[in-house]
Amino acid sequence: MIERLQTLDRRWIFLILFLAVAGSLLFPHTLHVAVEPYVQKAYDTLDLLKPGDKVLMAFDYGPSVAPEIHPAALAMLRHSFERGAKVVMYTLWNEGLPFLDASIQHVAVPMGKRENIDYVNLGFKWGGLQGSSVIEGMGSNLKAVFPVTHEGVPYDQVPILQGVKGYRDFKVLIAVSAGSPGVDEYVRYANARYSIPIVAAVTRVSAPKEFPYVNGKQIYGLCSGLVGSAEYEELIHHPGLGIAGLFALSVANLVVIAFIVFGNLIYFWGRKSKKG
Amino acid sequence: MQRQIPMFIVFVSGLTMIVDYFFPRVPYIQGAREIFLNWGRIALTFAMILGIMNLLMSNLRKVALRKAGWIYNVILLGSFALTFYFAVQYKMVPSGNTFITHKGTDMGSSGTMSFASKIFLDVYTPLSGTIFSLVAFFIASAAFRAFRAKNIEAILLLSSAIVVMLGSIPFGDSLFAWLGLEHILGHRNFSWLSTQIQQIPMSAAQRAINFGVAFGMVFMSIKILTGIDRSYFGGGGE
Amino acid sequence: MIKRGVFLFLFLSASPVFAGDEKPPMLAHPYVLVTMLLMIAILYTYLLTAKKGKLPFIRTLPGLKAIDEAIGRATELGKPVLYLSGLGDVDNIQTLAALSILSHVAKKAAEYDTPLIMPSMYSVTMVTAQEVIKEAHLRAGRPDTYNPDNVYYVSDEQFAFVAHTNGVMERMRPAANIYMGAYFGESLILAETGHATGAIQIAGTAETSQLPFFVVACDYCLIGEELYAASAYLSQDAKQMGSIKAQDVVRLIVLGFILVGSILETVNLPHYADFFQKVLGGG
Numbered sequence: 017m018i019e020r021l022q023t024l025d026r027r028w029i030f031l032i033l034f035l036a037v038a039g040s041l042l043f044p045h046t047l048h049v050a051v052e053p054y055v056q057k058a059y060d061t062l063d064l065l066k067p068g069d070k071v072l073m074a075f076d077y078g079p080s081v082a083p084e085i086h087p088a089a090l091a092m093l094r095h096s097f098e099r100g101a102k103v104v105m106y107t108l109w110n111e112g113l114p115f116l117d118a119s120i121q122h123v124a125v126p127m128g129k130r131e132n133i134d135y136v137n138l139g140f141k142w143g144g145l146q147g148s149s150v151i152e153g154m155g156s157n158l159k160a161v162f163p164v165t166h167e168g169v170p171y172d173q174v175p176i177l178q179g180v181k182g183y184r185d186f187k188v189l190i191a192v193s194a195g196s197p198g199v200d201e202y203v204r205y206a207n208a209r210y211s212i213p214i215v216a217a218v219t220r221v222s223a224p225k226e227f228p229y230v231n232g233k234q235i236y237g238l239c240s241g242l243v244g245s246a247e248y249e250e251l252i253h254h255p256g257l258g259i260a261g262l263f264a265l266s267v268a269n270l271v272v273i274a275f276i277v278f279g280n281l282i283y284f285w286g287r288k289s290k291k292g
Numbered sequence: 293m294q295r296q297i298p299m300f301i302v303f304v305s306g307l308t309m310i311v312d313y314f315f316p317r318v319p320y321i322q323g324a325r326e327i328f329l330n331w332g333r334i335a336l337t338f339a340m341i342l343g344i345m346n347l348l349m350s351n352l353r354k355v356a357l358r359k360a361g362w363i364y365n366v367i368l369l370g371s372f373a374l375t376f377y378f379a380v381q382y383k384m385v386p387s388g389n390t391f392i393t394h395k396g397t398d399m400g401s402s403g404t405m406s407f408a409s410k411i412f413l414d415v416y417t418p419l420s421g422t423i424f425s426l427v428a429f430f431i432a433s434a435a436f437r438a439f440r441a442k443n444i445e446a447i448l449l450l451s452s453a454i455v456v457m458l459g460s461i462p463f464g465d466s467l468f469a470w471l472g473l474e475h476i477l478g479h480r481n482f483s484w485l486s487t488q489i490q491q492i493p494m495s496a497a498q499r500a501i502n503f504g505v506a507f508g509m510v511f512m513s514i515k516i517l518t519g520i521d522r523s524y525f526g527g528g529g530e
Numbered sequence: 531m532i533k534r535g536v537f538l539f540l541f542l543s544a545s546p547v548f549a550g551d552e553k554p555p556m557l558a559h560p561y562v563l564v565t566m567l568l569m570i571a572i573l574y575t576y577l578l579t580a581k582k583g584k585l586p587f588i589r590t591l592p593g594l595k596a597i598d599e600a601i602g603r604a605t606e607l608g609k610p611v612l613y614l615s616g617l618g619d620v621d622n623i624q625t626l627a628a629l630s631i632l633s634h635v636a637k638k639a640a641e642y643d644t645p646l647i648m649p650s651m652y653s654v655t656m657v658t659a660q661e662v663i664k665e666a667h668l669r670a671g672r673p674d675t676y677n678p679d680n681v682y683y684v685s686d687e688q689f690a691f692v693a694h695t696n697g698v699m700e701r702m703r704p705a706a707n708i709y710m711g712a713y714f715g716e717s718l719i720l721a722e723t724g725h726a727t728g729a730i731q732i733a734g735t736a737e738t739s740q741l742p743f744f745v746v747a748c749d750y751c752l753i754g755e756e757l758y759a760a761s762a763y764l765s766q767d768a769k770q771m772g773s774i775k776a777q778d779v780v781r782l783i784v785l786g787f788i789l790v791g792s793i794l795e796t797v798n799l800p801h802y803a804d805f806f807q808k809v810l811g812g813g
Contacts, residue, residue, distance in 0.1 A: 026433040026726065033432050047462040050483050079417035080424035080689050081715070114412065149329070195714050196618075220460075221427070221715055225739040227495045228502065243460050266461035268428060273454055275436040280450075283440045314563050316554035336654065343653025343683040350682045361701060416687075423689035424715055430722035430747075438746045498738055501754040503784070505736040508758030509623045511777045514573060516626065520769050523630040523662075523761050 018289060021282045033271050040267040047262050049250040054230055058215045058237025059251045061188060062092060067100030069187040070180065072212075074202070075119065077194035078111030081219050086115055087245035087258035088217035089192040093123045095252050096190070097134070102176050104186070106138035106162065108150060108197045113140045113166075132165070132174045139166030151197060152205040155182045183210035188236070192217045199226060203234045217244060299519045306517040347372075378408040452489050459486020573776040580772030588774055591763055593732050593750035594631075600706035600730040601638045609705035610645040610680075611635070612698065614720070615659060616711020616735065617688060619652045623758070624736050628711035629655075629662055630761035631734070635708060636666035640675060648681045649698060651691045656683045692716040696723045709733040709748070710757065713740045721747030734760065 051059075065071065073093065077085055096103050103124075107116050116137060124135050131137075141150055141161055154161050158180060159171045171177055179185065189212045193199040199216045206212050213236045218226055220241025229235040239248050242265050245258030305328045311318055312325045351365040441447045458464030464482035468474060474481060515521035557563070580586065604611045613635055615628035632648075639646040646663065650656035660681045667676040684694045696719065699707065707724040709717075710733070717733075717740040724731045725747045733744035734752030744751045752760060755777075762770035794802045
């Protein structure tokens with residue numbers, strides 16, 4: 017019996033986790049969200065925006081991590097617009113473009129924001145091999161990196177871009193990032209050299225890597241994973257996919273903890289029976 | 293000679309980048325840098341073709357030789373041809389916001405979009421999400437196997453993991469209150485404990501590793517530029 | 531030769547650049563330049579010392595020692611070795627470190643006549659790896675056993691690549707899986723699948739957020755800078771070993787700065803930290 021439990025087929029674990037997550041998605045509950053200090057810092061930074069301030073926003077992620085950080089992107093964009101800021105959006109990931117478009121359709125359009133005046137979609141710039149040079153190049157010459165908008169409008173004819181040369185013309189950079197090029201490169205090139213405040217949203221898995229940057233004030237605020245997204249939605253009082261997924265996430269965490277406890281019980285039981 | 297020429301290219305282009313970085317006003321340096329960058333871009337584009345050719349050839353060969361599992365190679369080749377055809381015919385990323393025209397509320401559920409976009413949203417997106425979601429299942433199985441309270445270090449690791457996990461979900465704080473621990477720690481809870489663990493010991497360890505990584509990276513770069521380490525392109529280092 | 535040229539251009543073109551309308555200064559990053567020159571000076575001092583025959587001591591890296599054992603086991607079982615160079619392209623230093631280690635692994639595998647399978651996420655990495663493995667076979671005296679089909683391109687997309695690699699692990703059941711280089715969200719998916727197939731697993735990455743996953747699911751793990759030290763350790767080349775010593779000296783100097791800074795900040799003397807903030811803020 018004990019040997020069988022010790023070498024439990026992992027597919028049982030998968031099945032139980034699947035049932036727990038599926039069940040909590042089918043029978044959702046809204047949970048009270050406690051806000052982490054890092055998310056609060058992100059909110060506070062964007063809350064300082066004044067009408068007319070310009071914000072740069074990068075959608076550097078793909079579909080695999082979208083459930084985690086796309087809600088944060090929507091919430092941060094909404095918050096910026098609510099503060100009256102003008103948002104310049106772009107992506108260095110080809111997979112990021114659909115999410116950039118979706119954010120415009122889900123947030124900017126319903127809020128009555130006007131294209132090229134209140135926001136602009138600069139589209140996709142290949143950030144692969146030369147991601148770092150693109151990010152650094154944007155610092156002093158945004159026009160050279162994005163000569164036309166995604167719609168094909170020349171840079172000089174876009175009202176929101178009038179007088180914009182580089183990072184220094186923006187109040188904040190919102191980096192929604194799932195890897196490289198992403199928030200690390202922005203810290204290294206945009207913040208270190210041009211001192212642009214960065215607010216980031218990253219996956220929960222990669223968040224620990226960014227904590228030293230937040231503590232060192234190289235990133236002003238950080239939303240990590242679905243929890244961070246939910247907390248940001250709570251702060252702007254606009255529940256979305258983040259809060260909706262929180263119950264399932266909580267149940268999944270409890271299942272994992274239960275397995276850890278169960279594993280230890282088996283371990284101690286096994287030791288005891290060996291001694292006995 | 294076969295080794296000297298690449299090393300010479302490394303040295304000259306590396307030197308160009310370094311001079312441009314530190315002395316941007318040196319005549320012609322920005323132009324030289326641009327030339328190297330453009331060559332890089334062109335080379336990469338051709339390298340993509342190389343990759344595609346390699347993919348097609350190796351899969352076609354497996355199908356032709358009826359190697360084990362050749363049916364998967366057929367599926368791959370079919371999916372490749374289909375996506376390529378529709379992407380070229382309808383343009384995968386047309387200008388403007390026509391890539392996804394949201395008439396509904398959820399991505400890909402409704403609205404007008406090209407077939408290529410449908411492939412991206414209704415096939416690629418869920419497949420990609422599915423593979424990534426495997427992480428959750430593997431975390432569960434790895435945690436079950438690895439988090440055993442075998443010694444003091446393991447107990448510390450185990451307890452911090454549980455605190456951080458409970459601290460990141462709303463249930464954690466309710467549990468904390470239910471257990472009456474708030475009275476002991478003075479209105480603090482799992483969220484607070486979790487934040488402390490992540491901000492202090494974990495952050496310190498991260499920084500230490502990051503410092504080591506940064507030094508390793510700098511010295512590896514210098515070794516490559518000066519030709520001390522050549523093993524990355526075949527021997528040399530040994 | 532052309533492949534090498536292509537690769538080198540790509541690697542170099544990824545270097546950060548100075549771009550812009552503003553008239554650039556005569557000397558753009560003075561403090562970085564001084565630090566870099568200092569590092570090069572220290573490096574060359576130790577290179578000369580090492581060349582004179584005074585080899586520095588490098589502690590044993592169990593992960594690297596285990597590579598030979600893993601290849602040996604694969605040979606005994608008649609199964610292949612799976613090698614991944616990470617999810618970075620050749621502009622990523624971690625990929626270069628992984629290719630350096632590949633050089634050693636491929637030579638050992640060639641000596642034992644064990645097939646080495648290497649799916650690749652980028653075409654440039656693929657051609658570079660083909661060169662590395664071909665040369666390794668030559669050095670092992672077995673050019674006839676080199677099979678370019680074992681190093682192939684899969685997909686630039688992260689999870690498409692992972693799905694394929696997991697399939698390879700399940701179908702071919704390699705006896706040893708070696709993961710070196712940059713890994714992201716997929717590290718546990720790869721390592722757990724490998725663990726389930728019963729392979730010996732050796733990993734090495736400088737991506738700190740992925741290290742816990744590799745530590746849990748692999749038998750051996752190179753942590754952070756150990757990945758970069760690997761090529762020196764494996765080659766036992768005097769110049770490379772000297773560079774490790776130089777690296778340690780620079781580390782000690784920086785550690786000294788940090789220590790002084792911590793003490794001064796603790797006693798509330800912020801000028802020192804302000805100076806660094808100013809210097810580093812300006813690049």
